[in-house]
Amino acid sequence: MPTNTHNLCDEPWIPVRWTDTAPSPHPERVGLLELLLRSGDIATLTITDPPAHSALLRVLYALTARVTELDEAAPGDWGERRLDILDAGQLPREGIDAYASRYRHRFFLYDSDGHRPWMQDARLAEQCDADKTAGVNKLIVTRPAGNTHAWFRHGSDARPDLPTAAEATLNLLVWHYYGPSGRCSAREVNGIKTASATAGPLRTALSYHPEGANLLETLLAGLVPPAQTVRRQDDPCPWEWEELPDPDDVPPVPSGPCSRLTACSQHALLLVPDEANPHLVRDAYITWAYRKGRIPRDDNYLIWQISQQGNRYPRPADSRRALWRDLDALLLKEPPGTAQPQRPEVFTYAAEISEDLRVRALGFEQEGQAKDTQFVDAATPPVLGFAEQQAPATAPAVGRLRRLGELYGRRLERAVKRAWAEYTNDSKANGDTWAAEAAAHYWPSAEAEFWHRFRELDPTGRQPHAGLDPSAARMAFLRLATDAYEMVTASITRTQRGAKAVANARIELYGGPPKKTAPAEAA
Incomplete structure (x- = not known):
């Protein structure tokens, strides 16, 4: 294995898009240090796989907190300190240089000397069977592996296309945050061999991130003030650990924002570089990180x-x-x-x-x-x-717009399902095909209608309902639902039976038949 090669601080592995005013050069990919130093000139990350984008953002939030010293609440007002950095237009170079001087040696993708490759566990080379590795097709989440069906590309586990180090690094992060539970490669620790992993901290979840005009705004907006009791020495990222944790023990509980962002993985991985070209990855070990317990699931970017x-x-x-x-x-x-x-x-x-x-x-x-x-x-x-x-004046209007859009989406689904059931004369018919077709027509139009009315809201509070006309909004969503209903049911209106079913079910768009009230008892 190559010794101390491919340092992620310097190697260009993160794809970016530059702002229109950014001075040259404009490389398509940058290393971590250039990304931090030029964050004000970078418009956004251009990572194509959303889970890799989400995972890397969390690493960048932690690094941003470190180099700005926003990883602790003191000294002074945390919010004011953050705004001072925003006003400066760049992250502090002295903070970046100091952090790189201390931890650059922990960012090697392959590290056979110090046995601390970045976000990996070098012990897997001895604790796992070298003849039963996961392989690079398993590492790259968009590839088929083993007996899995091939949807987007064909591949062979025996002779896989070797991924670049950049691609492998992003997928390494995906595994740490979105890795599955269940059976994995066997790992032997203290004489006991097991092969069962716990799901990653973001598995199945949708992650929400504020995004600014440039990456500097995005990274600063993504920070959450730490508790007053947090101390950076007690809140380490995995590459800052003095020693790797004991896999036979319960996992360490994150104690602050940086460890919560980066040290919640339930998986252990090790990349194996290609001997002839260290810019390619030849193999990968993927297994469990902790035999006992689970890291408490918490995250500031989830609903x-x-x-x-x-x-x-x-x-x-x-x-x-x-x-x-x-x-x-x-x-x-x-x-x-x-x-x-x-x-x-x-x-x-x-x-x-x-x-x-x-x-x-x-x-x-x-x-x-x-x-x-x-x-x-x-x-x-x-x-x-x-x-x-x-x-605050816009809050009720935003909620009402969202509820109206969803209300008519639900009514549309009930209407097409009722029309289908009456047409087929089968009360058990679910009409899922029609419902899916109606949804495909309605929801994109409803989204466009929502944003059109959202942009017209008055945030100043001077206009009633923040400028929203509830009646007009209701009629707009009803019209979209009606258009979708007529389009989906048009094929059966040529027959008397079909036309009757469509006419009867249309009332569902208006809330369904009126509820019958019991007659009043005679006095």
Whole structure:
């Protein structure tokens, strides 16, 4: 194995897009140090896989907190110190240089001397069977591995295409944050061999991030003030650990923002470079990190809600659900809903950076174990100026708009299912095909209608209902639902039976048949 090669502080591995005013050069990829030093000139990360984007943002938040000393509440006012850095237009070079001087040796992707490759466990080379590694197809989450069906590309575990170190590093992060539970490669520790892993901290969840005009704004807006009791020496990132934790013991509990951002992985990995070209990865070990217990699941970038059993869980990623339907859960202090959703903690403080921040949702629709369905990546226009603490007058209007859009979406689904059941004369017919087709017509139009009316809201509080006309909004969503209903049911209206079913079911768009009231008893 190459000795101390491919240092992620310097090697260009993070894809970025530059602002229009950024001075040259404009490389397509940068290392960690250049990214931090030039964050004010970088518009955004251009990582194509949303879970990798989400995972790397958490690493960058931790590094930003370290180099700015915003990882501790003192000295002075934390919020004012953050705004001072924003006004400077760049992260402090002296903080970046000092951190790099102390920890650069912990950012080697391959490290055979110090046995501390970045975000990896070199002990796996001895504790796992070298003939039964996971392989690079398993490492790269978009590839088929083993007996899995090939959807996007064909590949062979025996002769895989070797990924670049940059691609492997991003997927290393995906495993740390989104890795599955269940059976993995066997790992022998203290004479006991086991092969069962716990799911990663973000598995199944949708992650919400404030996004600014440049990466500097994005990183500063993504920070949450630490508790007064947090001390940086007690809040280490994995690459700052003096020693690797004992895998046979319970995992260390994160004690502050940096460890909570980076040290909650339930998986252990080790990349094996290609001997001929260290810019390629030849193999990978993937197994469990801790035999006992689980790190408490907590995160400042998730919408937390309560199940019917009273358990707290993050709102799951759903590739079919548009981001605007979560907007009041992001802007309101106490969003409505039976699940008692809790706004991501980051949005309590993000709007202090800028009122023009957008929200980006990143996630991976997947099950707790092996099944992965689809990536989720969505963004809003600038919305955080409408957060409840910034513009309280708009809060009811935002909530009402969202509820109206969802109300007519539900009514549309009931209407097409009833029309199908009456047409087929089968009360058990579920009409799922029609419902899916109607949803495909309605929800994109409803999203466009929502944002159109959202942009016209008055955040000053001078106009009643923040300028929202509830009656006009209701009629607009009803019209969209009606258009979708007529389009889906048009094929059966040519027959008398079909036309009657469509006419009868149309009332569901208006709330269904009126409820019958019992006659009053005679006096």
